[in-house]
Amino acid sequence: MSKVYEVGIIGGGISGSVTALQLAKNEIETILFEKNESIINGPPFCHLHAGGNLYPDITDEQCRLLMKQSIEMARLFPQSIDRRPTLISIPKTEKLEPEQIHRRLKMLENFYKVLIEEDPENCVLGQADNYFKIYNIEDINNLKDKQKVEFPLTVDDWMCNAVKVIDFSKLKMPLFMVQEYGWNMFRVAAQAQLELETTEYCQLKTNTIITKIEDLRNKKLSYNWKLYSGNDVYKVKYLVNSAGYNSGKTESSLNIHSEGFIEFKAAYISKWENSPCLLPELIFHGERGTENGMAQLTPYSGNYYQIHGMTDEITLFKGGLVRDTSKDGTPLFNDKILIKLNSGWDTDEIYSRTQKAISFVSRFVPLFNVASVGGPPLFGAQQIVGSDSNLRVAEVNFPLKTYARSEIIKASSALTVAKKILEDFQIYYKDTVLKKDLSEKMQENRVSKEDITHLAEEIAVKRGFNRSMANLVIKNT
Numbered sequence: 320m321s322k323v324y325e326v327g328i329i330g331g332g333i334s335g336s337v338t339a340l341q342l343a344k345n346e347i348e349t350i351l352f353e354k355n356e357s358i359i360n361g362p363p364f365c366h367l368h369a370g371g372n373l374y375p376d377i378t379d380e381q382c383r384l385l386m387k388q389s390i391e392m393a394r395l396f397p398q399s400i401d402r403r404p405t406l407i408s409i410p411k412t413e414k415l416e417p418e419q420i421h422r423r424l425k426m427l428e429n430f431y432k433v434l435i436e437e438d439p440e441n442c443v444l445g446q447a448d449n450y451f452k453i454y455n456i457e458d459i460n461n462l463k464d465k466q467k468v469e470f471p472l473t474v475d476d477w478m479c480n481a482v483k484v485i486d487f488s489k490l491k492m493p494l495f496m497v498q499e500y501g502w503n504m505f506r507v508a509a510q511a512q513l514e515l516e517t518t519e520y521c522q523l524k525t526n527t528i529i530t531k532i533e534d535l536r537n538k539k540l541s542y543n544w545k546l547y548s549g550n551d552v553y554k555v556k557y558l559v560n561s562a563g564y565n566s567g568k569t570e571s572s573l574n575i576h577s578e579g580f581i582e583f584k585a586a587y588i589s590k591w592e593n594s595p596c597l598l599p600e601l602i603f604h605g606e607r608g609t610e611n612g613m614a615q616l617t618p619y620s621g622n623y624y625q626i627h628g629m630t631d632e633i634t635l636f637k638g639g640l641v642r643d644t645s646k647d648g649t650p651l652f653n654d655k656i657l658i659k660l661n662s663g664w665d666t667d668e669i670y671s672r673t674q675k676a677i678s679f680v681s682r683f684v685p686l687f688n689v690a691s692v693g694g695p696p697l698f699g700a701q702q703i704v705g706s707d708s709n710l711r712v713a714e715v716n717f718p719l720k721t722y723a724r725s726e727i728i729k730a731s732s733a734l735t736v737a738k739k740i741l742e743d744f745q746i747y748y749k750d751t752v753l754k755k756d757l758s759e760k761m762q763e764n765r766v767s768k769e770d771i772t773h774l775a776e777e778i779a780v781k782r783g784f785n786r787s788m789a790n791l792v793i794k795n796t
């Protein structure tokens with residue numbers, strides 16, 4: 320008889336990979352299927368949303384969840400966190416007022432204090448009192464005469480550099496420097512892959528697409544599910560669907576009702592040769608989907624910068640946000656998007672959208688207009704469950720016994736999902752004893768920083784990006 324695995328996971332994105340790691344750490348025999356040649360190779364991420372400050376429209380509760388989950392992920396993947404702050408600003412054209420941002424930041428600062436009181440190891444965003452700092456026009460003028468700082472250490476150092484490049488005449492005052500960090504996806508992929516390779520409890524099957532799920536729960540067998548890939552069949556007791564925006568399509572045979580949206584988005588890589596100094600991440604708020612949508616400039620090592628511009632011409636796409644009809648086989652997107660998603664991008668469009676993104680940011684950072692295309696776009700489709708397309712935090716659903724569907728919207732929710740799946744698994748397999756408290760395990764350093772860097776560089780190059788993008792702007796100790 321072929322082997323029966325305790326858990327089968329479909330999809331090696333961040334959700335499936337983190338779940339596999341947590342199960343393996345608890346010695347639960349798992350098999351992880353990924354249709355691509357490497358894990359964490361789907362839609363990108365670059366920002367650790369430790370407070371949700373890029374989303375003024377979401378609820379305080381979502382902001383707190385994003386902060387809590389981001390802290391957990393920063394503890395799990397410390398070598399992927401770029402510890403430089405984010406400057407939040409509001410252009411004068413916008414309705415949003417700085418006071419709204421300030422109120423939320425005070426709430427988040429208090430919440431962060433509580434998280435540190437609960438567990439001092441949660442103090443990964445610096446001291447709670449320094450979670451954010453306000454800059455008025457006088458503060459900015461005072462910093463104008465100071466020299467730029469080659470290796471910024473304090474928030475004032477970072478602000479001093481930002482002051483050298485931003486056109487403040489276009490912005491409402493005050494501005495806010497927040498301890499929301501960068502998050503290097505190449506390094507997360509490298510750490511996850513190395514950790515999965517060191518465990519005997521998880522079999523990683525890349526280049527393997529699961530085409531059919533068979534529900535055998537009523538047959539009283541030693542397993543509940545059969546998974547099919549080509550001529551191969553896999554038997555598992557507990558099934559996790561982490562197929563991202565393909566979750567609905569993957570479970571189409573299971574007759575489960577679920578509703579939601581799928582959104583296709585892209586971010587662009589630019590190179591700013593001789594950029595004047597190290598910069599914090601820069602956020603210029605704006606109403607999503609309008610011509611003044613939010614602009615986001617994310618610095619990487621080696622003078623590479625990732626750009627989001629929340630307009631239809633840059634990050635968003637006409638027809639890019641659709642209702643999820645994947646279960647009934649209806650194509651989700653128009654042909655233009657489907658081609659990008661499945662076959663890659665036309666060179667002209669890479670150039671034109673990246674140039675638009677550069678011009679978009681240059682409205683506020685005039686010197687940036689000399690930047691050029693620095694690599695292929697980072698793009699992908701993501702699921703948004705439920706009826707609110709502005710939702711930014713979702714976790715996991717258990718619509719059937721011994722079946723979990725991950726529904727994350729932000730990469731930071733992956734560990735919460737993994738923990739909940741472990742809890743659900745224990746309901747059915749009561750003999751499973753968690754080997755250690757998961758938070759203790761987060762401290763374990765199973766792979767070296769050097770190995771992560773080496774593999775992350777290889778991953779970046781294989782995916783068509785410059786090697787230096789796999790390094791952190793701020794070197795971690």
Ligand SMILES: Cc1cc2nc3c(=O)[nH]c(=O)nc-3n(C[C@H](O)[C@H](O)[C@H](O)COP(=O)(O)OP(=O)(O)OC[C@H]3O[C@@H](n4cnc5c(N)ncnc54)[C@H](O)[C@@H]3O)c2cc1C
Nearest residue numbers: 330332333334354361362364365366529562563728729730
């Ligand atoms: C442009 C853009 C920018 C973003 N920026 C951020 C950010 O800064 N911060 C943040 O936290 N989040 C960000 N996100 C969201 C983030 O990318 C997603 O939350 C995250 O990728 C979801 O992870 P996942 O594992 O659930 O799904 P995915 O990453 O989609 O992974 C699903 C995996 O399943 C595999 N798969 C699918 N079907 C099958 C099958 N049948 N058999 C085998 N394998 C299968 C796929 O190949 C894929 O690898 C961004 C998203 C986009 C599009």
